[in-house]
Amino acid sequence: MTLPAGTHVAEPRTRTLASLALVTGGIGIGITEFVTMGLLPQIGEGVGVDIPTAGHTISAYAGGVVVGSPLVALGAAKLPRRAVLVVLMAVFAVGNALSALAPTYGTLLAARFLAGLPHGAFFGLAALVAVAMAPPGRGGRAVGTVMLGIPVAMVAGVPLGTWAGQELGWRVAYWAVAVIGVLTVVLVRAWVPHFPGERDQSFRTELAAFANLQFWLTMLIGAIGFGGMFAMYSYIAPTITDVTGMDQAWVPVFLFVYGALSVVGTWLGGRLGDWSVLRTLLIMGLASAGSLLAFWQTSRWLVPALLTVAVIGLAGSSWVVALQLRLMSVAGPARTLGAAMNHSSLNVANALGAWVGGLVIAAGWGYRSPSLVGAGLSLGGLLVLGVSLLVHRRTRHRTA
Numbered sequence: 485m486t487l488p489a490g491t492h493v494a495e496p497r498t499r500t501l502a503s504l505a506l507v508t509g510g511i512g513i514g515i516t517e518f519v520t521m522g523l524l525p526q527i528g529e530g531v532g533v534d535i536p537t538a539g540h541t542i543s544a545y546a547g548g549v550v551v552g553s554p555l556v557a558l559g560a561a562k563l564p565r566r567a568v569l570v571v572l573m574a575v576f577a578v579g580n581a582l583s584a585l586a587p588t589y590g591t592l593l594a595a596r597f598l599a600g601l602p603h604g605a606f607f608g609l610a611a612l613v614a615v616a617m618a619p620p621g622r623g624g625r626a627v628g629t630v631m632l633g634i635p636v637a638m639v640a641g642v643p644l645g646t647w648a649g650q651e652l653g654w655r656v657a658y659w660a661v662a663v664i665g666v667l668t669v670v671l672v673r674a675w676v677p678h679f680p681g682e683r684d685q686s687f688r689t690e691l692a693a694f695a696n697l698q699f700w701l702t703m704l705i706g707a708i709g710f711g712g713m714f715a716m717y718s719y720i721a722p723t724i725t726d727v728t729g730m731d732q733a734w735v736p737v738f739l740f741v742y743g744a745l746s747v748v749g750t751w752l753g754g755r756l757g758d759w760s761v762l763r764t765l766l767i768m769g770l771a772s773a774g775s776l777l778a779f780w781q782t783s784r785w786l787v788p789a790l791l792t793v794a795v796i797g798l799a800g801s802s803w804v805v806a807l808q809l810r811l812m813s814v815a816g817p818a819r820t821l822g823a824a825m826n827h828s829s830l831n832v833a834n835a836l837g838a839w840v841g842g843l844v845i846a847a848g849w850g851y852r853s854p855s856l857v858g859a860g861l862s863l864g865g866l867l868v869l870g871v872s873l874l875v876h877r878r879t880r881h882r883t884a
Contacts, residue, residue: 498677499617503629505671506610509573510633512664513603515641516580517545517634517834519657520596521718522646522735526654531589535722536842542718544593546834548579548600553828554821556605561820565609565679569672572602572609577665584658600831607631608824611808613679621758627812628754628805635750635801638743643736646721650732698814699822701872706807706829707836709769709865712776712858713800714837717742720793723851727783734786741790745797752798753805761813762876764806765869771799773862779855804830837861 520527520542528538560568579599586592610630618626645657694700716723721735728734749768756764775795782788808826815822840861841854 514637553604
């Protein structure tokens with residue numbers, strides 16, 4: 485079935501199946517991105533490095549996303565959406581298979597970088613396809629739906645992958661993700677309609693987005709602000725065992741709670757985005773900073789720690805959807821690049837958060853310290869949002 489770019493798919497069944505295919509890919513991406521954080525002790529032992537050094541595998545994956553998002557987006561704007569999605573998931577499957585096979589720390593870093601390359605472009609193109617298929621006025625909800633893959637992964641896939649990695653070896657988790665990647669290739673080919681690329685687009689048109697101040701400010705909001713969540717989450721496994729004082733069997737429980745509220749937050753973020761993207765960014769940014777600051781204290785007790793992690797999951801996932809919608813809006817005609825760069829900025833946040841969190845732990849500040857640093861990063865993102873709002877208001881006054 486071939487549909488012109490920008491038209492709506494009339495049949496609800498077509499939208500449902502296409503969304504399911506895209507969510508499946510998102511589940512695989514969510515597992516591979518977050519399961520590493522729950523298996524850092526096992527990965528470190530497996531390749532002969534300590535936990536902070538093993539955390540650099542998180543940064544390597546994030547680096548792949550940061551590099552891959554703009555490169556793929558610039559090259560893919562004119563190409564058929566479905567064909568690009570298929571290729572991206574094939575590369576993703578190969579990268580995860582190589583991660584499972586990696587014999588040394590160095591080869592694991594390279595494999596994680598490769599696995600990260602398709603991440604941002606896949607979600608960006610999935611968002612564009614979702615908006616093209618959505619009824620008028622439902623674009624935010626459509627984007628929220630296809631972005632459910634990561635939170636769904638965190639509800640089931642990440643806790644299960646963490647448990648399997650603890651019991652059967654950390655490589656099992658990456659093999660499972662490789663299988664999901666292959667499955668996604670099949671489903672996308674079968675269920676996603678054929679959308680032609682934007683043939684009138686050029687490198688110059690796409691690159692013009694980089695001259696837009698709001699484009700850079702929005703990416704900075706994600707890169708700095710969302711780094712706060714990653715500073716905490718990257719080291720959640722040792723925090724639970726060393727600070728909360730629980731057995732490692734509780735790690736999947738915490739991951740499940742975070743994932744369950746992330747599903748709710750992603751659903752909520754899509755609906756709030758249809759109401760007001762900028763207000764959603766402000767509200768959820770404040771909630772993220774406050775809950776990370778709270779976790780600095782509540783991480784010492786089981787029930788308060790679980791409740792705080794739940795709020796962090798809800799606020800962060802809603803923030804991500806709002807950032808996606810904002811970037812797609814401020815990118816103007818460079819829609820492909822704008823849609824993809826959200827995950828590039830978020831994985832700068834991933835690398836930044838994991839790196840800063842590792843630094844404060846290595847400095848002897850303990851496993852509580854990443855959440856305190858994370859609260860500071862979230863506040864930094866809110867400061868950038870404040871600048872963006874000022875620019876937004878001044879621009880509106882000039883054009884009024």
